[in-house]
Structures are given as C-alpha cells and as structure tokens.
Amino acid sequence: MIPGPFSYYRPATVADAVKLLSTLGDDARPLAGGHSLVPMMKLRLATPEHLIDLHGIDGLKGVRRDGDKVVIGAMATQHELLASGEIAKSIPILHETALLIADPQVRYRGTVGGNVANGDPGNDMPALMMTLGASYHLEGPNGSREVAAADFYQGAYFTAIEPGELLTAVSVPAPAIGHGYAYEKLKRKVGDYATAAAAVVLTMSGGKVATCSIGLTNLHETPLLATEAAKAVIGTSLDAATLKKAAAAAEAIMSPAADTRGPVEYRKHVGGIMVTRALQRAAARAA
Incomplete structure (x- = not known):
C-alpha cells in the first residue's frame, strides 16, 4: 500500500527537531532508519501528518569513548557498530548482536536509536542495553535528561519518552576487561525477529x-532483565544443576505471545535454552 499524505521536514539540529516535535504535537513522528515506521505507514497502521527526518542532524551520529563509557549517537547505524573499532574492543557483544539483526541491507540503514526508542519487544538492542546497564539521553522542550534503559520500557510500543522529546544518544558503561559475553538468538529465518533470545554479560x-547480567528479547511485551536467573549463577561454576535452575528462573518471568513463531510454552522452553547457551558461551569467553 501507499502511505497517507504527510508534510516532510529535515531539521539540521537537535534543537530544531525538538521544536518541530513540540510544535506539531501528536501528529508528528521522527524518522530514523524507517524500518518500523515506514512499513506501518504503508499499512496505514500509522498515519502521521508530519514526518521529521533526522538524517540531517550531525550531532546524532557517531560512536565515541567518553571516560569509562561508550556513547553511541542515536542515528549511528548497525553497520557503523560493526565497523567501529571501539565497539569491537570495549563492548564486543554489541558487535555480535548487530550481526544478528535482520540482514546487511537493513543494517546499513537501521539505526541504534530507532531500534531502542520505539518499544518494539522484538527488537534486539533494548534487552541488550538493559543487560549492559546503558542509559538513554533524551532532549525535549524542558531540557535534557537521562533515563536508564531498565526504566525506559513500560509496555509494547510504550516508553518513558515524553511528548516533544527525542532520544539523542545511548551511553553504555564499558564492561570489565576480560568479561565474558554472548547473545543467543533463535529465529525462523534470516531477517526475522527472535523466537527467543538471551544476552549474558558476566x-x-x-x-x-x-x-x-541476563537480558531477554521477545519473551514479554517488554524486554526483560532476568535478575533472579543471574543471582542463581553467582558463586557457581555453572554446573548442570545451576544452569537448569537459572533457565527455570528466567522462564518464570517470560510471558510471550503465541504467534507464528510458536505457542507460549514452546517459546518459553526455547527461551530457557537460549539462556543456558548464552551462559555457557559467555563463561567460556571470560578471561
């Protein structure tokens, strides 16, 4: 289908974008990579009257080190994460996860900000950002603020972003040197959302x-932190009994929807398997 009519804007600064969002109100939507919004517009599931293209804002781009954190601009693409030496050195799980997002064509266009900002429970980056203890920088008509990724997701497609606000950057604490990591993702085919996925940093x-720390993707209406599962493995050598206990604790907080990826019990079962695999692989990588 063809999207409905809309007015198009291409601001050059964050301040201009925030002003447009504030002035135009609920009828305006920011455009990042467009992989979520444009298909919804084509299906007339989203009909914004105003589209604010963020590609002209240089301040939203790039990846940089800032002390003990890595700051990722909201308009940095998944491909840029894969090409970043800083990401490969400091937060390699971001590199691993980006490789599992869709396909190369999508990764050249899809942005980190778009992936984390719209509250889609199927997106890979939100649970990973929660696992890493990341925070989101928001700019709005009343100034700027930081929101922890763990506090950002409130429901499917419902987040802590206030009217007129724009997510401008993601700040990720660099994990300890010698840490272990893994992102395990089960999907039906290349380009699909996860049937179940788990991120582990230890x-x-x-x-x-x-x-x-353990995060879960597409196993609830929001990304999840499996805190009890993570507690279950502390002080252990990840023996079989511990892995089974951790998987059960993770499954206990899962509430996936039954869909074409499988019934609820199947998705919870494979979610537990993803947790087990991610724990084992992360431990094997840890120095």
Missing part, C-alpha cells in the same frame, strides 16, 4: 561466576 573469578 565475569569469572577462580573458576566461578563473580558478576552476571
């Missing part, structure tokens, strides 16, 4: 897990 000491 550290080991003396052959036992010292710290651990």
Whole structure:
C-alpha cells in the first residue's frame, strides 16, 4: 500500500527537531532508519501528518569513548557498530548482536536509536542495553535528561519518552576487561525477529561466576532483565544443576505471545535454552 499524505521536514539540529516535535504535537513522528515506521505507514497502521527526518542532524551520529563509557549517537547505524573499532574492543557483544539483526541491507540503514526508542519487544538492542546497564539521553522542550534503559520500557510500543522529546544518544558503561559475553538468538529465518533470545554479560573469578547480567528479547511485551536467573549463577561454576535452575528462573518471568513463531510454552522452553547457551558461551569467553 501507499502511505497517507504527510508534510516532510529535515531539521539540521537537535534543537530544531525538538521544536518541530513540540510544535506539531501528536501528529508528528521522527524518522530514523524507517524500518518500523515506514512499513506501518504503508499499512496505514500509522498515519502521521508530519514526518521529521533526522538524517540531517550531525550531532546524532557517531560512536565515541567518553571516560569509562561508550556513547553511541542515536542515528549511528548497525553497520557503523560493526565497523567501529571501539565497539569491537570495549563492548564486543554489541558487535555480535548487530550481526544478528535482520540482514546487511537493513543494517546499513537501521539505526541504534530507532531500534531502542520505539518499544518494539522484538527488537534486539533494548534487552541488550538493559543487560549492559546503558542509559538513554533524551532532549525535549524542558531540557535534557537521562533515563536508564531498565526504566525506559513500560509496555509494547510504550516508553518513558515524553511528548516533544527525542532520544539523542545511548551511553553504555564499558564492561570489565576480560568479561565474558554472548547473545543467543533463535529465529525462523534470516531477517526475522527472535523466537527467543538471551544476552549474558558476566565475569569469572577462580573458576566461578563473580558478576552476571541476563537480558531477554521477545519473551514479554517488554524486554526483560532476568535478575533472579543471574543471582542463581553467582558463586557457581555453572554446573548442570545451576544452569537448569537459572533457565527455570528466567522462564518464570517470560510471558510471550503465541504467534507464528510458536505457542507460549514452546517459546518459553526455547527461551530457557537460549539462556543456558548464552551462559555457557559467555563463561567460556571470560578471561
């Protein structure tokens, strides 16, 4: 189908974009990579009267180190993450996850900000950002603020962004040197959303897990932090009984929808398997 009529804007600064969003109100939508919004517009599931293209704003682009954090501009693409030496060195799980998003054509256009900002439970980056303890920088008519990724997602397609606000950057604390990591994703075919996926970032000491964080993708109406599952592995060598306990704790908080990817019980079952695999692979990588 063809989208409905809309007015098009291409601001040059964040301030201009925020002003447009504030002035035009609920009838305006920002355009990043467009992989979520444009298909919805074609199906007339979204009918914005005003489209604000963010591609002309240089301040939203790039990846840089800032002390002990890596700051990713909202308009940085998945391809840029894959090409970034800083990401490969400091936060390699971002590189691993970006490789599993859709296909190369999508990754050249799809942005990090678009992936995390719209609250789609099937997107890969939100749960990973929660796992990494990331925060989102928001700019709005009342100034700027930081929101932890863990506090950002409130429901399917419902987030902490206030009217007139724009997500401008993602700040990710660099994990400890020698950490282990893994993103395990089960999907039906290349380009599909996850049937279930799990992110793990951990550290080991003396052959036992010292710290651990586990995130879950597409297993609830929001991304999830499996805190009880992570607690279950602390101080263990990830023996079979511990892995089983962690998987069960993760499954206990899952509430996926039954869809073409499978019934609820199947998706929870494979979600537990993704957690187990991610824990094992992360531990094997930890120095």
